[in-house]
Amino acid sequence: MNRTLYFNLCERKLTFLCCSIEVRGKLNILDYHLHCEDFYVHFFNLLFGYSLENTNQETHNFEGIDLIDKNSKIVLQVSSTATKTKIESALKKDLSLYQGHQFKFISISRDASDLRTKTYENPHSLIFIPQKDIHDVKTILNVILHLDIIKQKEIHNFLKSELQEEPDDVLVETNIAAVINTLAKEDFSNIETTDFPQPFSVNDKISFNNLNVAEYLIDDYKIHHGKVSRIYSEFNQMGRNTSLSVLSAFRTIFIKLSSQYTGDELFFKIIEDSVETVRKSANFTQIPLEELELCVSILAVDAFIRCKIFRDPNGVNDAVTKGHSS
Numbered sequence: 001m002n003r004t005l006y007f008n009l010c011e012r013k014l015t016f017l018c019c020s021i022e023v024r025g026k027l028n029i030l031d032y033h034l035h036c037e038d039f040y041v042h043f044f045n046l047l048f049g050y051s052l053e054n055t056n057q058e059t060h061n062f063e064g065i066d067l068i069d070k071n072s073k074i075v076l077q078v079s080s081t082a083t084k085t086k087i088e089s090a091l092k093k094d095l096s097l098y099q100g101h102q103f104k105f106i107s108i109s110r111d112a113s114d115l116r117t118k119t120y121e122n123p124h125s126l127i128f129i130p131q132k133d134i135h136d137v138k139t140i141l142n143v144i145l146h147l148d149i150i151k152q153k154e155i156h157n158f159l160k161s162e163l164q165e166e167p168d169d170v171l172v173e174t175n176i177a178a179v180i181n182t183l184a185k186e187d188f189s190n191i192e193t194t195d196f197p198q199p200f201s202v203n204d205k206i207s208f209n210n211l212n213v214a215e216y217l218i219d220d221y222k223i224h225h226g227k228v229s230r231i232y233s234e235f236n237q238m239g240r241n242t243s244l245s246v247l248s249a250f251r252t253i254f255i256k257l258s259s260q261y262t263g264d265e266l267f268f269k270i271i272e273d274s275v276e277t278v279r280k281s282a283n284f285t286q287i288p289l290e291e292l293e294l295c296v297s298i299l300a301v302d303a304f305i306r307c308k309i310f311r312d313p314n315g316v317n318d319a320v321t322k323g324h325s326s
Helices: 003-026 031-048 085-093 137-145 149-162 175-183 201-210 214-237 240-259 263-279 289-305
Strands: 067-068 072-081 102-107
Touching: 003 031, 003 137, 003 149, 031 067, 031 072, 031 137, 031 149, 072 085, 085 102, 175 214, 175 240, 175 263, 175 289, 201 214, 201 289, 214 240, 214 263, 214 289, 240 263, 240 289, 263 289
Parallel strands: 072 102
Antiparallel strands: 067 072
């Protein structure tokens, strides 16, 4: 991964945080606002080498000051309100104990470019240069942009850990993933006896369904029908309806897609959708994509032979109405 990629990932995480603060703030949900104080303690310590602490941990904390680095004499205010009034309000608090300290302001959700051009009342004479002491996501990203790749990676790992986004979907276990996990361990160079469910003309079915390209895949993988039968049998002996559920899943995908696709396109779309189902399964043991596609293709060919997908030219074992499950 190069510097540009690390920067882009950091940008995505910080932008996500800003948007979340802005939207949740409008709904009066302030959990992210509170989190930001501790977040920026660790983030700025890592980014700038500070030794910041949250003043809420102090016995005597001061209004207007959220973070402090006692060693470097730096005080910071963290706020989602980016206005001149907000900054001056902090500077006008009783900060006499902090004379000689450098004051910094962090806008956690809004652009603060305009604030860096203004002048401010500073009654306690804190060291405050708006052009460099007012931070927002834009200025922070500019710092990250010019870091070396080792430091960028360190920043990215921190942001990834701290700002982990919730997944869109909760992963669930699937029987097809369980079968794939077992099938992936098989030696496909060792051909087992093929025991078709019934006397069946595979070639006639291929022609009837216009599978010109998929024919090569079916011819290559139909020899593994015996392996699939054995694996289904092993699962079924454990009291599971694995073969029934997996074949029904292929059948359901076929039925749904058959209204949009036909022939070769339909065959490969079934494989594509089945691969995605496995990849999103909580019980899927990660294997290279090529191996996953191989195993799913073998199961799809097996479902084809069992007449769970595509139609029998004789109409005897129509995939939409009938089919063997083991």
